[in-house]
Amino acid sequence: MATLPSICSKCLRQAIRSTPKPTTHRTFTASASKTPSSASTTRRIHHSTRQRTPATIEPQNHSNATPYTSGAVRGRQTDQAAAAQRQPSRVLLQPNNLFHSYTHSPSPEIRQRAAFMRQNAYCPHPDHHASSEGEEAVAPPRHVTHECPDCGIPVSCSPDHFVDDYASHLEICDLLRQINEDDHDLLSGRFFPEFEYPGPQIDEAQVNLTNWDTLLYSREFNAVNEERPMRQVTRLLTYPITVGSVLHELSPYSLNDRLLPEGLRSLSALRHTLHPPRSGAGVDIKGLRPNPPPLRLFILGARAESSLPREVWLQLSHLFPRSSFHLIFIGPESMSGRDHEYPLPERTPINPFGQIVEDRLGGQMKISTYVEYYHTLHEAQHFHPFDPYFDAFVLFHPGLGHPASSHEWAQTLPQLLETKCPVICTGYTEFDMERDIAWVKETCGGEADLLMRPGENRFRSLRWDLNDADPGDVSCGNWGVWAFRGKRYEADEYRGKGTEDGSGGWDR
Structure with a gap:
């Protein structure tokens, strides 16, 4: 044969x-x-x-050899x-098998998260809270141990309290189930094509900043045709795109949409730097042209945004191809979870604040990280002088008016107003933003101008997040955005009564 x-x-x-x-x-x-x-x-x-x-030598069988x-x-x-070898090392969760109980989840990370909830979250039933002042609660506080069968998240201390308070839980039950499936999707082991980001774009191809769909299409992202991948990709991109949507000359925020005259003045200075005219620069000696300094973005109170993949932050430089950026992350939690990646350097006379520099990011961006409070750096004049044409501050969910964190900003706020640079703030919810604005108005004593009215952010995260210490508290990253700046006093001609006093729009 x-x-x-x-x-x-x-x-x-x-x-x-x-x-x-x-x-x-x-x-x-x-x-x-x-x-x-x-x-x-x-x-x-x-x-x-x-x-x-x-x-x-095989044994021969005369019947069938x-x-x-x-x-x-x-x-x-x-x-x-x-x-x-072709068999996967772990079980993959299919798109139709993403719902699992947190306690009995196939992912050890989610099971650990469920254990944290059971140890720290309390039952929201009214019996555990005093109905009015002077009255005691019917039952003492108890941790959550009972999981809702519809969302798979521990929400009550017992089945009886879950049934009694089911009407209030039903308001967010569908949202909690969506959070459950999104968390399991991230740990399913599937390939994420939505996390492949495009590179630089030619100047002739203008970006459209109307909403997420137009942005992803005009920036030539991979097509995202399902809601869950859309939620996953916007959870990361919301940080650089929120800043870019406010600073860009094609910003969707204008005088007809929440932007105030004082805000237009501040943003026009920054846009003059971010959109320089063509200088005819080339690669030879005759093409040498002076370049402006990079735009410094001070991101105060940095937490999760400082640990984002650098490909995500590079999308900000792709929106402004003829400008350069220097991102400065400042905060005591700016390096949390990254000690294995960048060990904290020793503080020496050359590097007194332990600065960590990342400068190999494509030539248009440089990132510096300081594990320190901003008011300490400001008092040392580490970043002086400030220029409204080249500097801006960004505060992602700062909690300015939150009772647990407002004292940390009491010393920083006057310093921010002193620089006269715009301060862009975001909030988890409308209540969170209104609380921050009220605290700023009360603390600054009229020495601040409102640049942009608070409202929903066009580029907020489409994915909702769960507070492990309170399963009933859900929010999404950068839900709202607003901006303010230190008041500028300029001599002007007196034009009679009825002239606006330049309040910056706080009471409009």
Whole structure:
């Protein structure tokens, strides 16, 4: 029987089984394997790089004799090893199998998160809270232990309290189930094509900052045709795109949409830097042109945004291809979870505040990180002087008016107003923003101008997040955006009564 040069071991064994049975049973030995037979051909095709070994002697059964050569046996073992390598190292969750109980989740990270909830979150039932002043609660506070069967998240201390308070839980139950599936999707092990970001874009291709759909389309992102991948990709991109949408000359925020005259003055200065005219620069000596300094963005109270992949922050530089950026992350939590990546340097006279510099980010961006409070750096005049044409501050969910964090900003706010640079703030919810604005108005004593009215951010995260310490508290990243700046006093001609006092729009 002749074999083809490209026949595999599986087909060879099938062909051997289908051959007519010989009249005399012959034992294959090493001397017999030297003849040009099918067995030797098999070894020569599939195992040409291995040392040839004598064929194995198989026990002969006169009823059905099927000789197996060493090449066939070795080929079967190779197929089994390849099949074992193709098996995934962990179980993958399919798109139709993403809902699981947090406590019994196939992901150890989510099971650990459920254990944290059971130890820190309290039952929201009214019996655990005083109905009015002077009255005590019916039952003492208890941690959540009962999971809702519809959302799979611990929300009550007992089945009875879950049933009694089911009407209020029903308001967010669907949202909690969506959070549950999104969390399992991130840990499912699937390939995420939505996390592949495009590179620089030609100047002739204008970006459209109307909403997420127009932005992703005009920036030539991979098509995102489902809601869940859209939620995942916007969760990361909301940080750079929120800043870019406010500073860009094609910003959707204008005088007709929340932007105030004082805000237009501040943003016009920054846009003059971010959109420089073409200078005719080239690669030769005659094409050398002076370049303006990079725009400094001070991101205060940095937490999760400082640990984002740098490909995400590079999208900000792609929106302004003729400008450069220097991102400065400042805050005591700016390096949390990244100690294994960048060990904190020692504080020396050359580097007194332990600055961590990342400067190999494509030539248009540089990132510096300070594990320190901003007011300490400001008092040391580490960043002086400030220029409204080249500097801006960004505060992502700062919690200015939150009772637990407002004292940390009491010393920083007057320093921000002193720089006269715009301060862009975001908030988790409308209540969070209104609380921050009220605290700023009360603290600054009328020495601030409102640049942009508070409202929903066009580029907020479409994915909702869960507060592990309070399962009933859900929010999304950068839900709202607003801006303010230190008041500028300029001499102007008196034009009679009725002239606006330049309040900056706080009471409009």
